[in-house]
Amino acid sequence: MRTDAAVDAAFSLADVRAAGLRWTEYLEIRGRLGREPNRVELAMFGVMWSEHCAYKHSRRYLKLLPTQGDGVLQGPGENAGVVEVAPGIGVALKVESHNHPSAIDPFHGAATGVGGILRDVLSMGARPIAILDSLRFGSPAHAASRRLRDGVVSGIAHYGNAIGVPTVGGELVYEDRYAENPLVNAACIGIVRADRLARSAAAGPGNPVLYAGARTGRDGIGGAAFASDELDVASVDRDRSAVQIGDPFAGKSLIEATLAALDTGVVVAIQDMGAAGLTCATSEMSSKGGVGMRIDLARVPRREAGMTAGELLLSESQERMLLIVRQGEADTVAAIYRRWGLQAEVIGEVTAEPALRIYDGGTLVVDLPPESLTEAPAYQVPEEEPKGRALIVEAPESPRSVAEALLRVLGAPTVASKRAVFRQYDHMVQLNTVVAPGADAAVLRLKEAPPVAIAVAIDGNGRTTWLDAWAGGAGAASEAALNVACTGARPVAATDGLNFGSPEKPETAWDLHNAIAGIADACRAMRVPIVGGNVSLYNESPVGSIFPTPMVAVIGVLSDVSCALTSAFRDDGDLIVLIGEEAASLDGSEYDKIVRGRVAGKPVRVDVAAHARLVALLPALAADGLLQSAHDVSGGGLAVALAECCIAGHFGARCRISGSSDPELALFGEGPSRVVATVTRSRLAALVARCRSAGVPVAELGVVEGDALAIRAASADLVVGLDQLRTAWEG
Amino acid sequence: MSAPRVAVVIFPGSNCDRDVLHVLRGVLGADAHTVWHEERSLAGFDAVILPGGFSYGDYLRAGAIAATSPILAAVRAAASAGVLVAGICNGFQILLEAGLLPGAMLPNRDATFVCDWTRIRVERDDLPFTCAYGRGQIARMPVAHGEGNYYADADTLSRLEANRQVVFRYVDDDGAATAHGNPNGALHNIAGIVDERGNVLGMMPHPERCSEALLGSCDGRAFFEGLLASIAKRAHSVAGGGR
Incomplete structure (x- = not known):
């Protein structure tokens, strides 16, 4: 590649x-500057042009996503998206990955992942009110995977619990493809008055640039660039200094101080110093505002002596914010941070000339146009449709009966109860959690706008995406929206976390492109805009790439919290119905993996128009009191969904599944657009009429009764006691 | 007679302060105020609540640094003057570290943080904190802590029991104080205790998290209602009603 130049x-x-x-990028930099960059400048380009900061390979695909819609107060491009959920009340949301740091140091990697996403939401002027985590690990049968999982879970607990933001939901999925490269995506929801949204564009020449929060240390140096590398065996030792160390105590103080600072009305712009630290914050804020900054590194509060200009500029030390404050008001704002025991120093000022000039005392060390850093080149790489993807996982012994098969699927690590994990997270602090983790979606009441509540869920299916990228992308968005709709909430916005291998591999590029297209198609049909997101590429290890894993977090609005539904069966004698399209397949299903030992074939592609009708119908049914419970049918199919409703409600059920002559398919087949719901006998006719007029199929399944789950499907008869179901599910 | 004035102390790292204020003000309409940890006086307050959280990051030991903060001198003075002092979760840990209550907290039996619903039995109904409960009543309340495993030496434990200082005890679904009903391994299933005079209380469960039906239980509301009612009653019984 090296040329004569x-x-x-x-x-x-x-x-x-x-x-x-x-x-080639180095040559591009020389061309843009018309001179050689110096060593510090080169390092700054390195982090700013990393995939993590610059979306070099994903930018052109991300343009496919719908980003506008009713109520969007802030779309992509800021630290988090914001949507209006009640008059004058905005909710900020964002998801971010911390995969590589968590592979190297699960505890601190996950903890700082939580801290980072909290500050993205805080940067919008929003108070963080909830965290969700979407996690992927290798099989828990392996000690190394359990170690990673336990480290990540305690890291999330350590940070989230101390900072006083409830962890209200998420996913925990086990697949061997994640064994060496776990996925740790954290989503945060915040609440902000619509007229108090904060933004990050610097403005006002002469305005002071205020550094606030923790001191700068040598941790996390080059983290953004490292996040964009593949992992290898040497990574664990070599990269540990690229993992940041979080301090939730400072993080909590930073939230309170920052909200108080924004309340003064003198803060012009704010951004957190996360990936690429001071380099990213100064260049992005300048570039967005079309201005420049003059910064003096000598004034940056630091944890240790002898730090170089490069280290100060690239450090990803946690719990730091950069603020532009109105002239003459820096002391007022600094005093607020100091009251909370935090650092606050004016380190420079905004300049009219769009140049980022960084001094170290009297010496000019960096002189760059801000947009040269923020506008990285984009790449179009060749794509190739993957062919013949199939895995034979292992050949487990065949179950002797469908009942045994059900218990096996119900007890599979991905399907089984996650209570042991979420009880380690404080999911109640802030007094908003109406429906706690373990449900289809968490429901949070809004004290600021009673009786309005919001519902949030995050979903993604790597196995499906690996088999059919479009189906996986569309499925992730569809499932998250359906989970939200099952609580009675109307989905209003989404954020996406895209986790893939190296985009330089043509098959991965194909996956990335098609998964995003799937998300876009599903979101467009449901009129759910994607208001922000995150891309994590190069999730590769010596054993190969992860399953391509797009995750989508959806937020919905319940106009009256008292109408919130859960999956739990509520009453003896209630009728059980299946609402939605019948299409289902065993390809890519949990059953195929757990019982038949294969991951192969073509999962059902969601019919986005039909799915949108279902998602729109459920909140209307809930608001009119036509439903007693609702639960989306996902991993494990109808049999598992029914079992989950029984376990949650402490009721049995008697059901008959018609339509398929294949009992395995009928019981365990998976389809994206099905909901198990219950209705009182007297309202069944009204429910059926409403479904029909909305163009959504509905079929009677059975009745809530007794203390066992009995299902007749084609030639198979299955009866399992509630206690047995619970034992299998709880492990 | 003026309404009872309640102080809610905020330490850096407190995270249940806003929740306690929400219940006192928003749910019960009480006259509650925040007091910053650097303040030195609690004059004019009828009750002081130390809320949950991770004061000063719980560095060193849970509650250890908060116990040395300026406001604790005022809490100490208020306690000795008979003002009602209640520590919830981290607040309980602080009262232990400050020596205002006997014993100490160890890490939970399972060595992990636990956030879950528990059942607690109200062992006394003759205290200002519990006067709105019935004796032996079982309340459903959440806990959320990593260090709630109450420990005291044998002498202290027998003194606590003899003096009826154990106010709340974890019980199982059948109302028995068994290991099964105990979320953290606390000795004698202790969930809350009071000092000898009966005006300083510490408890690990969070009554503020169960004071609204929407959140799954209202069993905590009686804690705050009893507290406010007993202050009002006290003020009434003082000649002239003045403070």
Whole structure:
């Protein structure tokens, strides 16, 4: 790749690669600047042009996503998206990955993942009110996977519990493809008055630039660039200094101080210093505002002596914010931070000339146009449709009966109860949690706008995506929206976390493109805009790439919290109905993996128009009191969904599944658009009429009764006692 | 007679302060105020609540640093003057570290943080904190802590029991104080205790998290209602009603 121009270059290929750049990118930088960058500048380009910060490979696909819609107060491009959920009340949401740090140091990696996403939401002026985590690990049968999982769970608990933001939901999925490269995506929801939204564009030449929060140390140096690398065996030791260390105590104080600072009305712009630290915050804020900054690193509060300019600029030390404050008001704002025991120093000022000039005392160390850093080149790479993807996981012994098969699927790590995990998270603090973790979606009442509540869920299915990327992307968005709708909430916005392998592999590029197209198609049909998101690429290890894993978090609005539904069967004698499209398949299903030991074939593609009708119908049915309970049918199919409703409600059920002559398919087949719901006998006719007029299929399944789940499906008869179901599910 | 004035102390790292205020003000309409940890006086307050959270990050030991903060001198003075002092969760840990209550907290039996519903039996109904409960009543209340495993030496434990200082005890679904009903391994299933005079109380469960039906239980509301009612009653019984 090295060209003749290299002969007179100031940097070697090794230097350029060490900065995380390609040779062509180095040449591009020289071209843009009309001179050689210095070593510090080169390092800044390295982090800012990383995939993590610059979306070099995903940008052109992300354009497919719908980002506008009713109530969107802030779409992509800020630290978090914001949507109006009640008059004058906005909810900020964002998801972010911390996969690589968590692979290296599960506890701190996960903890700082939570801290980082909290500050993205805080940057919008929102008080964080909930966290959700979507986690992927290798099979818990392996000690190494359990160690990673336990480290990640305690890291999330450590940070989330102390900072006083409830962890209200999420996912925990086990697949061996994640064994070496776990996925840790954290989503945060915040609440903000619509007229008090904070933004990040710097403005007002002469306005002071205020550094606030914790001191800067040597942790997390080059984290953004490292997050965009593949993991190898040496990573664990070599990269540990790229993992940040979080301090939830400082994080909590930072939330309170920042909200108080924003309340003063003198803060012009604010951004957290997360990935790429001071470099990212100064260049992005300047670039967005079309202004420049003059910064003096000598004034940056630091944890240790002897830090170089490069270290100060690249450090990803946690719990730090950068603020632009109105002239003459820096002391007022600084005093608020100091009252909370935090650092607050003016480190520079906004300049009219759009130049980022960074001094270290009297010495000019960086002189760059801000947009040269923020506008990285984009790449179009060849795509190739994957063919013949199939895995034979293992050949487990066949179950002797469908009842045994049900118990086996119900007890599979991905399907089984996650109570042991979520009871380690404080999910009640802030007094909003009406429906706690373990449900289809969490429901939070809004004290600011009673009786309005919001529902949130995050979903993604790597196995489906691996088999059919479009189906996986569309499925993730569809399932999250359906989970939200099952509580009676109307989905209003979403954020996406895209976790893939190396985009430089044509099959991965295909997956990325098609998964995003799937999310876009489903969201467009449901009129749910994607208001922000995160891309994590290069999730590769020596054993290969992860399953491509798009995750989508959806937020919905319940106009009256008292109408909130859960999956639990409520009363003896209630009738059980199946609402939605019947299409289902065993391809890619939990049953196929657990019982038949295969991951192969074509999962059902969601019919986005039909799914949108279902998602729109459920909140209307809930609001009119036509439903007693609702639960989406996902992993494990109808049999597992029915078992879950029984376990949650402490009731048995007697059901008959018609329509298929294959009992396995009828019981365990998975389809994206099905809901198990209950209705009182007297309201059945009204419910059926409403479904029909909405163009949504509905079929009677059975009745809530007794203390066992009895299902007749084609030639199979299954009867399992509630206690047995519970034992299998709770493990 | 003026309404009871309640102080809610905020330490850096407190995270249930806003929740307690929500219940006192928003649910019960009480006259509640925040007091910053650097303040040195609690004059004019009839009750002081130390809320849950991770004061000062719970560095060193849970509650250890908060116990040395300026406001604790005022809490100490208020306690000795007979003002009602209640520590919830981290507040309980602080009262233990400050020596205002006997014993100590160890990490939970399972060595992990636990956030879950528990059942607690109200062992006394003759205290200002519990006068709105019935004796032996079982209340459903959540806990959320990593260090709630109450420990005291044998002498202290027998003194606590003899003096009827154990106010709340974890019980199982059948109302028995068994290991099964105990979320953290606390000795004698202790969930809350009171000092010898009966005006300083510490409890691990969170009554503020179960004071509205929407949140799954209203069993905590009686804690705050009793507290407010007993202050009003006290004020009434003082000649002239003045403070």
